[in-house]
Amino acid sequence: AEDLIPAIASLNRYAGEHGIPLISSADAHPEDSHEFREWPPHCVAGTFGQRKPAATLLTPRVTIPWDAGFDVASLDPLPKQIVIEKNDLDIFTNPNLPRLLDKLGATECYVYGVFIDYCVKCALIGLLRSGRRVFLVSDATASISKQAGDTAIREFLAARRLPGQHGGRL
Numbered sequence: 001a002e003d004l005i006p007a008i009a010s011l012n013r014y015a016g017e018h019g020i021p022l023i024s025s026a027d028a029h030p031e032d033s034h035e036f037r038e039w040p041p042h043c044v045a046g047t048f049g050q051r052k053p054a055a056t057l058l059t060p061r062v063t064i065p066w067d068a069g070f071d072v073a074s075l076d077p078l079p080k081q082i083v084i085e086k087n088d089l090d091i092f093t094n095p096n097l098p099r100l101l102d103k104l105g106a107t108e109c110y111v112y113g114v115f116i117d118y119c120v121k122c123a124l125i126g127l128l129r130s131g132r133r134v135f136l137v138s139d140a141t142a143s144i145s146k147q148a149g150d151t152a153i154r155e156f157l158a159a160r161r162l163p164g165q166h167g168g169r170l
Helices: 002-017 097-104 119-129 146-160
Strands: 022-027 061-064 081-086 108-114 133-142 166-169
Touching: 002 022, 002 108, 002 133, 022 097, 081 097, 108 119, 119 133, 119 146, 133 146
Parallel strands: 022 081, 061 081, 108 133, 133 166
Antiparallel strands: none
């Protein structure tokens, strides 16, 4: 994952410099997260381990908590980066994401990050299900397992071929 920081930082800067809305995700687990039954504790909210690498951050930015009460309409003007917190592999478990995507008028989404065999796969499939054109930036993506990563990419490519789905691998 650390090897991807320069590529991710470059893509994020490009988005910020060209007025492209940037949505990033960040795990924000409570100390007793259900995810820790399967994974070792990681990204506990408020700890050093939860921080995103500084090189990948833009200013101004806002963090949207995993809280259905967040007023997405209040994001005016839009910051350069919007960080969506999640307590699950799937970014769509944050109830604010669909409203945010609608507010942004997001019709095309370019997805990258870690890890394609888990969180990135969830984002890809969720975005396809929401009816958006979805592209995977494979040079800025990593997997925990090469085999699982390759399987996730095949699943994404198969899902985008379903009626009404669009996207590809860059």
